[in-house]
Amino acid sequence: MRSITALAAAGLLFVSGIASAGARDELDTFTKGLKGLDGRFTQQVFDAKGRLKEKSTGRIALSAPRLFRWEYATPYPQLVVADGKTVWIYEPDLKQVTKRPQGAEERNSPLAVLIDPSRLDAQFVVKDAGAANGLQWLMLTPKGDAASAGFRSARLGFANGGLARMQVVDQLGQRTEIAFSGWKRNPSLPAATFRYTPPKGVDVIGG
Template identity: 65%
Template sequence: MKRIALLAAAAALTIPLAAWASARDDLNAFARGLKGLDGQFAQKVFDANGKLKETTSGRVALSAPRLFRWEYKQPHPQLIVADGKKVWVYDPDLQQVTVRPQGVEEQNSPLAALIDPSKLDRDFRVADAGDADGLEWLLLSPKNEEQASFQSAKLGFGQGGLAKMQIVDALGQRTEIAFSGWKRNPSFAAGTFAYKPPQGVDVIGEER
């Protein structure tokens, strides 16, 4: 394992500067002046052996500095809302809401670097990941591995900005997300990043 890591590090040092600049510049251009995002996503989850476990789709919205809304619509609805202090996860099928403090693991999301580029070099080790599928890729590895919720993430940029994201968690499970229909700095409807549990649902965790 150590030998593989050393070989990977050596290979990274040989990447042409022009390729690095292109991938990094794509991210910088996409993030420039960005205070909010709203778009659609299609997500696939693979186990550590590469077997497809789940396919979902929905809507994602982000707003600086720590607000996000991740809404699964197909095949089973689920809503995740971060209001800056707490994260709410609502499962309509189970009639259950889980609430927890919005800790470091949420703040260190790869998408947070889009809204606040200062987080990029502060929170992640950044490396060029080359060209694939017509996209320029950046590899992000959390500097604080103990508090991170993932091992690594790859961001793929095309002419329309961020097109894909790939995340590998601590168990080797891989999540691939394709984005579309991005709206930059939209006017969000009131309540987009707020959540109040419906009456009659079970609430797990501390609400206050």
């Protein structure tokens, strides 16, 4: 699987502990009454030496409790859908679909926990990372086995009551940075948004 899908396949993002009033208030404002999200993203992936490996853009949608959809538009189309039981990863140019049970990394995802904030304190240690570039930052560290969370640490950047940035460092030191825009809170999304059926003629890997 290409690394461009790694973050989406893991699902990623969330919080706990004691943070500054500014950062925590931004988080609380964003998650209050939140059951679903729909927006756009620009994602950059850097290797452990800080060199840019990949840049992509697309759309993200989430719905409580465990549904998500990452749809990459550039540089080439890819689709990741989690329907609550199975994660589907479709790479059209390879005519390949990978499927696997939806496991711990999705349950521990920072983004997934945004729509289920009751899990934050149980799953993450959160520290105030201060203000930078006009954002209030929270540092998230998985509790227990970091490997099962799919990442070593994550930072969430908030502004004006909204999530603007996410930075995630994986076990190998690779860093993924995501800028979010155009968030729609609790949108009315068709049920088909979080369902997937492999098209005819593609190879399906896994079970």
